[in-house]
Amino acid sequence: MLPKAESKKSTGEMLLAQHTIRNRTGMQVSILNYGGTITEILVPDKDENFDNIVLGFSTLEDFRDNNSPYFGALMGRYANRIGKATFRVGDVHYKLQANNNGNTLHGGNKGFDKVLWKVKTVSDNSVKLIYDSPDGEEGFPGNLHVEVLFTVGVENTLTLEYTATTDKATPVNLTSHPYFNLSAGKNPTILDHVLQIQAEQLTEVDSNSIPTGKFLGVSETPFDFRAPKRIGTDIMHVAPGYDHNFVLPVVTEPLTQPAAELYDPLSGRVMRLFTTEPGLQFYTANFLDGSITGKNGHVYVKHAGLCLEPQHFPDSPNKPHFPNTILQPGETYHQTSRFEFLVR
Numbered sequence: 001m002l003p004k005a006e007s008k009k010s011t012g013e014m015l016l017a018q019h020t021i022r023n024r025t026g027m028q029v030s031i032l033n034y035g036g037t038i039t040e041i042l043v044p045d046k047d048e049n050f051d052n053i054v055l056g057f058s059t060l061e062d063f064r065d066n067n068s069p070y071f072g073a074l075m076g077r078y079a080n081r082i083g084k085a086t087f088r089v090g091d092v093h094y095k096l097q098a099n100n101n102g103n104t105l106h107g108g109n110k111g112f113d114k115v116l117w118k119v120k121t122v123s124d125n126s127v128k129l130i131y132d133s134p135d136g137e138e139g140f141p142g143n144l145h146v147e148v149l150f151t152v153g154v155e156n157t158l159t160l161e162y163t164a165t166t167d168k169a170t171p172v173n174l175t176s177h178p179y180f181n182l183s184a185g186k187n188p189t190i191l192d193h194v195l196q197i198q199a200e201q202l203t204e205v206d207s208n209s210i211p212t213g214k215f216l217g218v219s220e221t222p223f224d225f226r227a228p229k230r231i232g233t234d235i236m237h238v239a240p241g242y243d244h245n246f247v248l249p250v251v252t253e254p255l256t257q258p259a260a261e262l263y264d265p266l267s268g269r270v271m272r273l274f275t276t277e278p279g280l281q282f283y284t285a286n287f288l289d290g291s292i293t294g295k296n297g298h299v300y301v302k303h304a305g306l307c308l309e310p311q312h313f314p315d316s317p318n319k320p321h322f323p324n325t326i327l328q329p330g331e332t333y334h335q336t337s338r339f340e341f342l343v344r
Helices: 060-064
Strands: 009-011 014-016 018-022 028-032 037-044 050-052 086-089 092-095 118-122 126-133 144-153 157-166 194-197 201-205 211-217 243-247 260-263 269-275 279-283 307-311 333-343
Touching: 018 118, 018 126, 018 144, 028 144, 037 333, 194 279, 269 307
Parallel strands: none
Antiparallel strands: 009 014, 018 028, 028 037, 037 050, 086 092, 118 126, 126 144, 144 157, 157 333, 194 260, 201 211, 201 243, 243 279, 260 269, 269 333, 279 307
């Protein structure tokens, strides 16, 4: 079973724990400090029934299994892909750990999803995790200090605030990787979910999902989610499914306009996503195949969940015209993303 915060188990010098944060109306979120993993998000449906709307496991061993597809975890030092597992900062060339068709995915063989984060502060409705990534970890330069604050708000919101500092120039791109199924598994796939993304363009990718550097318009393509659209409507035209970075409008805080909205007609649940990030990776769990059984005995078939990952663009360190992802000493990386849950 997953360890509760009140019964921590010693793991070397670290304490392994799951913390549950909540608001007064019953919403609760559970976060494991292994990988900063969101293991549960409990929110009501249209009949006021509370269910867990994220995919995951019942035991730590399953989350730690190398075959776990990043369920609910924090991604870093660089979320998404870096082409050919290499990049330059100035005249210095860096070689990373290649773990995805010769490229680096989600930080390499041991990204932030596979480390123990320290719990810095915790209250009824928030928990802050910190991680110090050493110089050279997975090939990345610089000692990187990262803090992530999870907060549950009174109006059924979950806000993630990320900050990071470094002592050497390094790429930084952080996000969280929950797989959502707003029906809480009552519908085994998310193909009937209705999605809207406020994006006019996406980044074109090659056969290995590495951006070519070109931007494509979404108009009259399967990628047009500017108006709400059932996910299953065009997915057959995007083999094996959606796994693409959408270019979002430039925003500043406070966050007032959603970048995306997801609706499940079966449960009536609605999720709105607000973010400061320039990109949104939309992924439809294309490689789940029924071989994984998750929490409460749910068998995860293809498209059992979906990810909406606010982040910078893939392979930005190798694409100078993409928004910058190189954090310099003396600067502070900052990102805020907020998920709002409603019913319709």
